[in-house]
Structures are given as structure tokens and as C-alpha cells.
Amino acid sequence: MTKYTRYAVACLIIFAVLFSCNYAGAETSDGTPLGLIKAKEGIASAFSELNAHVSRAASDLSKTGLNGPGARKVLQDLCESESFIIDCSTVDLKGTMIAVEPADYKQHEGADIGTQEHVITLHKTKKPVFSNVFRAVEGFYAVDLEHPVFFAKRMIGSVSVLFRPETLLAGIIRPLAQDRSLEFMVIQKDSRILYDTDRERTGRMIFTDPIYRRYPDLLSLANRMAKEKSGTGSYLLPVKGMDKPARKKVSWITVNLFAAEWRIAVSQPVSTVQSDLS
Numbered sequence: 001m002t003k004y005t006r007y008a009v010a011c012l013i014i015f016a017v018l019f020s021c022n023y024a025g026a027e028t029s030d031g032t033p034l035g036l037i038k039a040k041e042g043i044a045s046a047f048s049e050l051n052a053h054v055s056r057a058a059s060d061l062s063k064t065g066l067n068g069p070g071a072r073k074v075l076q077d078l079c080e081s082e083s084f085i086i087d088c089s090t091v092d093l094k095g096t097m098i099a100v101e102p103a104d105y106k107q108h109e110g111a112d113i114g115t116q117e118h119v120i121t122l123h124k125t126k127k128p129v130f131s132n133v134f135r136a137v138e139g140f141y142a143v144d145l146e147h148p149v150f151f152a153k154r155m156i157g158s159v160s161v162l163f164r165p166e167t168l169l170a171g172i173i174r175p176l177a178q179d180r181s182l183e184f185m186v187i188q189k190d191s192r193i194l195y196d197t198d199r200e201r202t203g204r205m206i207f208t209d210p211i212y213r214r215y216p217d218l219l220s221l222a223n224r225m226a227k228e229k230s231g232t233g234s235y236l237l238p239v240k241g242m243d244k245p246a247r248k249k250v251s252w253i254t255v256n257l258f259a260a261e262w263r264i265a266v267s268q269p270v271s272t273v274q275s276d277l278s
Helices: 003-020 035-063 071-079 103-108 117-125 167-176 215-225
Strands: 085-092 097-101 141-151 154-162 185-188 193-196 231-237 246-257 260-272
Touching: 035 071, 035 085, 035 141, 035 154, 035 167, 035 193, 035 246, 071 085, 071 097, 071 154, 071 193, 071 215, 071 260, 085 103, 097 103, 154 167, 154 193, 167 185, 167 193, 215 260
Parallel strands: none
Antiparallel strands: 085 097, 085 154, 141 154, 185 193, 185 260, 231 246, 246 260
């Protein structure tokens, strides 16, 4: 079964669940929106599967080394394991990309990524790392999951998978957001929006983007979300096609992989209010 077939099957399962469950207004016994729980479960499952693929590749590379036909086959298989993966590479202890697959990204072999924060952390701790969004040498913003590779109990380098978080998240969240009254957002602790139901917001930094400066309650809520792993709150934000902003209730929870924490939030309109911010 190819990665694309697996992805299609997963989507069919999600849609089947959606036909049997209505998430609009549905909550758990503690008041957490059911759609939020389902989003966390989906993301956590994707993290677990991806981490297992990279761990297996690191184990295989301990036998093949970081370069050569065997290593390239390991990287090719890793890239094929999930549809959202962009490229896979091996990296030596100097931070040099040794082998890169697929072939479309082979030109980046020899690139020095040793100054990237997550690579420095991996070399220091000799443990897997999951990065925040950064601008990769490939020329786009992405996140990196990287595992150390050992030979005879000595670390010889690492294996890396690069992907855009919005691609992974869209496949999980879009089926859950069929009810247009629910809006999903996933952010890093630094307030970078990894995914938003409104695509124009994806990639923005709530703390620093000028578009949010006129909405102090949203900034205050984002600060709470950075500090608290779960909670509820509300904020005002303009709504397309309306001359007044809407007050929205927000609930959020956290999903993590290693030291990285992603806040998953669901917002629902409470009321439309007269704004004195214009």
C-alpha cells in the first residue's frame, strides 16, 4: 500500500466518522469541544507514526552508513512513508547534509545546517528533536524531525525529515471543520500560526504581526495560550463580510512531540458586538 493509498483510506475513515457524529456544539463532560479532542487525537497519531518511521530509518542507517545506495534506499522509503513529507536527508556531525532524497532536492547535498538550533540541540543531547518552523536551506518554511544515528554506540550523524506543518494539519483538521461555525487554529508557543481555518492567517505571528495590534484581547489570549497548555477564553476579531467584529469563545489543548508543543484551538462565535476599535 503506497503512502497515497494510506492517506486516502485515512481520509475515508475520518469522513465516515463525521457522517455518524455531529461536532457542532458537542462537548465532553468537562466542557471541551469534541472536535478539539478529535483534532488532538489525529495530530498525536500522525506524530507517533512519523516518529516511528524516522526511528526505524535511524536504526537502518546505523547498518548502511550515511551515504551510498543502502542509505539512499532508506531515505527513499522514509520519504514514501507519509504523503506530507517533502524531503529526507542524512546529516554528519559537522552539520553537513550528506544524502538527500528525493532527487528533486539532491542539489542541497553538501549544505551546512550545523547552525540551526535544533541541529545544535541534537548534537548536544544526542536525542531526537522536533523543531519549530524555520526557513530551510531548500528555500521554504518547514519543521524538521531529526533522530541521531549511532554505530557501535557512537553517534555518527542524524536522519532528518522535512515537512510543512500546514500540509499535515490540513489533512486532519479540514474534515473536522465541515461545520462552518467551528474555526480551528494551531499555533506554536511563540504565537506562529501553523494552521488556521482562514488560510490567510497561516504563517502569521500573533505577537508581532501589525494586523493584530488593534486587538489587545487577542494578544492577551495568545499570551495565555503560550503559557498554559489548556484553557478557555474569548477575543474580538473582524469577520469577512461583516462591519462589526465577532466575539469568539476559544478552547485550547496541547499536543507535543519531544520538547515541541503545539496549541490546538477551536473558536466559536458568541455574539456580534459594536466595535470602538475602528
